[in-house]
Amino acid sequence: MVDVPDLVEQARQGRPRAVARLISLVEGASPQLRAVMAALAPLTGNAYVVGLTGSPGVGKSTSTSALITAYRKIGKRVGVLAVDPSSPFSGGALLGDRVRMSDHASDPGVYIRSMATRGHLGGLAWSAPQAIRVLDAAGCEVILVETVGVGQSEVEIASQADTSVVLLAPGMGDGIQAAKAGILEIGDVYVVNKADREGADATVRELNHMLGLGEARAAGDWRPPIVKTVAARAEGVDEVVEALEKHRAWMEERGILAERRSRRAAREVETIAVTALRERIGDLRGDRRLSALADRIVRGELDPYAAADELVAGLTQG
Known part of the structure; x- marks a missing residue:
């Protein structure tokens, strides 16, 4: 049996092994999970949760890594849940995003965890909300949740994040994909990555047009910005952080952030x-x-x- 209070205290101190152990208890649906959640409850509610989704190949992991760097530059502690497809044999995460974010492996202010979807079609592991709570209690000020990106089911990220970022890339038919998947309805910030490729401006124009078609906004409503990036060279990433912070401030001013979190808890x-x-x-x-x-x-x-x-x-x- 695990000493839950001791483990939670170690996690609060930012000890990676304790955080890893708590998330493992969550993933394994441990009999001690109720005790863990009860101990974590008073310590949560401080982290800003950002969801990143998009079709495979748009550069989600590269963008996540670039965002980690940008947030660390301004002194934020960052947690990352990279939700990968499950191995059909072991049930574990198949891609292992930590390999692609190895630049941050030695940074004590960053915690990265790959989680398996375990066959859950929504692109998120069923245990993701509890894992987010663990990272929150462990002192992560920003939590980046990167989803599998599996077509129409990727919209589930909107139910788990304070702010949803939808990534697209030129030359991938993303305009059609966006309309089909319904991600035009869930994006708070849109990022056209790989903007050094031909067709980036056309992708931005098409996205702008499609957002305009679906628009029924009143004065003061949030208008999702479109940011061009080349994440592999960290170009445009500071602008993404700026857009995220503006969205957070807009939600806090109107009480929308509290509403979203209440719906998430429900x-x-x-x-x-x-x-x-x-x-x-x-x-x-x-x-x-x-x-x-x-x-x-x-x-x-x-x-x-x-x-x-x-x-x-x-x-x-x-």
């Missing part, structure tokens, strides 16, 4: 509750109650909805 509670119910229903397979309900449906005595209501009532009372 979704997290719902996920935990639904998971617990699903596990209890799973335990009923082969159980007499479930079999009896199924037999009544087959005989036409009960419809599936009424049976489900009866099952849920039994579970919640039991």
Whole structure:
């Protein structure tokens, strides 16, 4: 058994091994997870969570690495959750973004963790919210969450981040992809990376046009900026940080940041509750109650909805 209070205290001191151990408890759905979350609760709520998403190949990891450098220059402690596709064999992260961010490996002010989606189609591991909470409690002032980028499901990042950054690149058909994936609705900041390539200006124009088509903004509403970058050379990255800080200030002024965080917490509670119910229903397979309900449906005595209501009532009372 892990000494949870001691581990949390070590994480607060910024000790990487303690942070890693806590996130491992989260990923493994440890029986001590409830104790961990209870201990972390008073220590959270300070970090600014930035989600980065986009199609594979747009340079998400390079952009994340460049943002780490930019934030470290202004003295911010940075945590990174790089959510990778899962290995079908081990269930672990397949790409290992830490390899691509090795420049920051020795920096005590940076913590980088690769997490596996474990087959979760939303591009985020189900345990990502708890892992974000661990990094928050460990003193990370900015948390960058880089998603898999898997087409239409990449929009899930909007439900986990304070600010969502959508990355595109010229010559990748991203305009069509953006419309199809619905990412025009979730981006707070748009970044056209690899802007030294031919077609970058055309991509910006197309994106501007598409944002205008979907626009129904009142005076004072946030207008997502479009920033051109060459992340591999750190060009335009300071402008991205400036856009992020402006969006954060805009949300804080209007109380939107608190609203987003409240909605995020509500979704997290719902996920935990639904998971617990699903596990209890799973335990009923082969159980007499479930079999009896199924037999009544087959005989036409009960419809599936009424049976489900009866099952849920039994579970919640039991």
